[in-house]
Amino acid sequence: MAVPPDLAAALIAENFSRDAGGVLRVGGLSVIDLTKEFGTPLFVYDAGTMRRTYRALCAAVTGFAEVDFSVKANPNPAVIRVFHEEGAGAEIASGAEFDAARAAGVPPERILFAGPGKGAADLDRVIAGGIGEIHLENREEMVRVAAAAERHGATVRVALRINPGAAAQGGAMRMGGKPSPFGFDEEAMDAAIDAVEAQAALRLVGLHLFAGTQGLKAETLLGQWAYGLGLAARIARRTGRPLETIDLGGGLGIPYFSGDAALDLGALRAGLPDLIATLRADPGLASARVVLEPGRYLAGPAGLYVARVLAVKESRGSRFVITDGGMHHHLGASGNLGQVVKRDFPLAAVVDGGAAARAATAVVGPLCTPLDMLARAAPLPPLAEGDLVAVLQSGAYGLTASPTGFLSHPLPAEVLVEDGRATAIRHRG
Known part of the structure; x- marks a missing residue:
């Protein structure tokens, strides 16, 4: 509407x-x-508006995905706590955001760490704190995470962030389908999988996809999510084991300007049965936790x-x-x-x-x-x-x-x- x-x-x-x-x-x-x-x-x-918004989105995607909060949108621990009380985990992009999420009461295993430039100090901080999952975005980072895991005597759960092909683009700010500092290019995905698998301190459990932000059209988001499920299936086939996490990113938009159309949650819900059927039909995906991690849309x-x-x-x-x-x-x-x-x-x-x-x-x-x-x-x-x-x-x-x-x-x-x-x-x- x-x-x-x-x-x-x-x-x-x-x-x-x-x-x-x-x-x-x-x-x-x-x-x-x-x-x-x-x-x-x-x-x-x-806080009442935050809670209503979170509940409405969860209801729209129930049976398909869980909803976490992207802390970068508003890292105040009191705001994070509102969404955590509603059931959200947290997606972070720095060690300080990890601390903010923990201060808000989010358990470390419910925290995902994304971002293209994770430094050694932040990696030590989150691995020592029991981070649930780290999303790898380049080869150097892969080696850095493995080294930090070895320092702490841990095996770290990781996912590959993939920069998808042009078919997955959309939203007001494209973050896929073009040269990008974010993630491994889709055409290099198999080599990245093999490289992670060669690291004894890393356990590849998932996919992270973020193709665009400020998306106001349900059909665009549904298309991106379907594309993400296809990439996830490729990872599962390459590793020979089911995925545990499929993070389809955030990117849900809100109307800022006159003439903008608000995201239609009804249309979003109507497009999910095919995606749910895709998940259930693939043994490599059927047991995975599908995650959406909006920030702007919720806060x-x-x-x-x-x-x-x-x-x-x-x-x-x-x-x-x-x-x-x-x-x-x-x-x-x-x-x-x-x-x-x-x-x-x-x-x-x-x-x-x-x-x-x-x-x-x-x-x-x-x-x-x-x-x-x-x-x-x-x-x-x-x-x-x-x-x-x-x-x-x-x-x-x-x-x-x-x-x-x-x-x-x-x-x-x-x-x-x-x-x-x-x-x-x-x-x-």
Whole structure:
């Protein structure tokens, strides 16, 4: 179903609310009150929205796959803990993320370690900690993992990350079907299998595939997953034993821009019977744990980034709202995190009764660069110094994906709202 043109209003109706005075509320709490307690700029996450999103996705893929959380999307242990309480394991990309997942209560055997540049120190850290699985992405890493395993007297479970052929591409950011630093090229897969098998300290148990990210079409994801099952079957045949894990990656997208269509979970569910039949029919795959590990899809809709208006000015016919928040905290919203064509994230006034006329408004931050722009033409009511604006879809790839040291502004607080209570999960400064 296509998202209505007023994406911000649609997302507020779906995940948050407004009271009779038009004040934006998260989990029943006034955003104005939250900023009085925790200051601005401020990241606010709604645990209830996270839980609903996780449960809906699990229900859609039940019988086919389990759902883990990709920690890179939001590595705050309190956020990881919400998904762990729902049953998720964790996919990590560094030793520090391993520590964050463990601090959130995730057992080490439920943690998968991916990423193209795993160093010796991080490998020692996770192997000593009992990591469940490490995904190999190149020959040097294979040798490094084997050496670390030998140092710790362990046999380490590993999977091969495969850079698939062009048939598996899709999503807003292709991560397969082209030259890539990620994983072994599909055409070199057999040689990589043989090389792993020759390492006594490694046990090849699975496949990792990640063909693209920000996928909004069910048919694209289903096609990628089917392709992944074919690659998994090849690994099982080459090793002569069943696979234990088939990690089909994340890549599930969320609507950021007007006109985006939200991922149709019903269509996703409708396409699974053929994939389930493929799994059951192949002895090399039938007992494998199939894993999806989205991050953005699970955490993104639950977050707001709230900033306070410092000034409003007109410049040569354009309206600018200058705030205390910006790209140093939320690079994605500024359009500088991989966007080729910069478009506005959904952004709303925190107080909006709906009666005032909207005008196209540029919302900018306090940094000394024209790149520091949270919106270029957001349809906003009149705003004045002291008012608040909120960037939606901000629960993923926000603070920790941003250049927080640029111009040395203090870090914002992060707040988790659940059961009518707000808890600071990262303090300001």
